[in-house]
Amino acid sequence: MSQSTGGTRERIQAVALELFTEQGYEKTSLREIAERLNVTKAALYYHFKSKDEIVSSFVEDRLRRMDELIEWARSQPATLATRRILISRYADAMFATQQPSVMRFFEQNQTALKSLSAGLQMRDRMMSLANELCRGDESPAAQLRAALTLFAVHSSWFAVRAPDITDDERRRIALEVADELLAKIASEPTVDHPARGPLTRTGEQPGADGQPRSDAA
Amino acid sequence: MSQSTGGTRERIQAVALELFTEQGYEKTSLREIAERLNVTKAALYYHFKSKDEIVSSFVEDRLRRMDELIEWARSQPATLATRRILISRYADAMFATQQPSVMRFFEQNQTALKSLSAGLQMRDRMMSLANELCRGDESPAAQLRAALTLFAVHSSWFAVRAPDITDDERRRIALEVADELLAKIASEPTVDHPARGPLTRTGEQPGADGQPRSDAA
DNA sequence: GTCTATACGCAGATAGAC
């Protein structure tokens, strides 16, 4: 919040993010980060209390965005239109500024993030987002489609191997595939076109969300 | 191959696989594995030359299966039918025996596997498999769909949260979603139904496979 | 086949000078 230094804190974040993503959080030592910046390990400890606080520092921003998104989705009806806007906004957030780097960091460090509080929080948000994407259709297939929708946005960054493709094209293709998946999720709890069938409705649990959210949106 | 010991080698593999998956490869120490088995670290080194050789030992089997699968796919025409059988056989392999554990290990240790030879080999095979799933349709959207098809099989294990679902149901749902994705991939290089449009064909690279494979299939 | 003992290095983290 209050950095009066010449951006050293930001430089540490940038280098750490890069190394954590390339070789993994566990495998990257503070010594390595310090060497890249031509400073000592002790200098790092002036800016951050610990190694995992470096992670938290660049995750905060993303957490905030996701919270806003989830809150918005909960205030909307569970229709295809809502879901399309939801995934579209999610893609916007992921493709904006330097978020792609943070996105890749998360993909590449899923396991390490299990022991980091920032990681657990992000996991929680991703689950909520997936839940919102299939709210109203509790079938297993819908859950899978919802998850794949998020994967579509994420993997558009590495799964598409084209030499001169722009970020905008990646985004558009991701949303094209995502929309197809979303279209197969039932829009209303009472389905009126039994062509797809309800599959195995194992048992409705009413409030799988977690918090009851009593505060205003 | 030739274990005359009372299965100690297998017990090490099992415990290592479990811990590597739960807490990550880097974070799991040989001391921890040894303690779980009530042996010493030195005992581990009798059975395996190094830590990463433990990984290789339980990856070998999976590599062989995937090689067979890829080889088969290459000998077949690039049609929807081929792709459906391919993903179905892949699912069979993934759901068979204790392969789900190995599958989860890979998902959870993507980054660590970049510095392990076994990991690099698996990455290579996954890429080849994805390539086969969209051979004949080099559009970015097809590449994304092919990758998501594989994700569908993988994520059916954790994305579907249902209390009493069987492995067979998971497999069926994964293939249901996978088939939808595959249906949108063009079956022939010369598309004759322009309803979907050619998207942004950025530039055809004839042999994006890597090896020219001159040997017989 | 498994043990004890140990080598050697690097990890994260702190104290206190400048």
Added chain:
DNA sequence: GTCTATCTGCGTATAGAC
């Protein structure tokens, strides 16, 4: 705000006894 110096502990791996 950055440094030098240092602490403490654990990491992988090896030697050699039983």
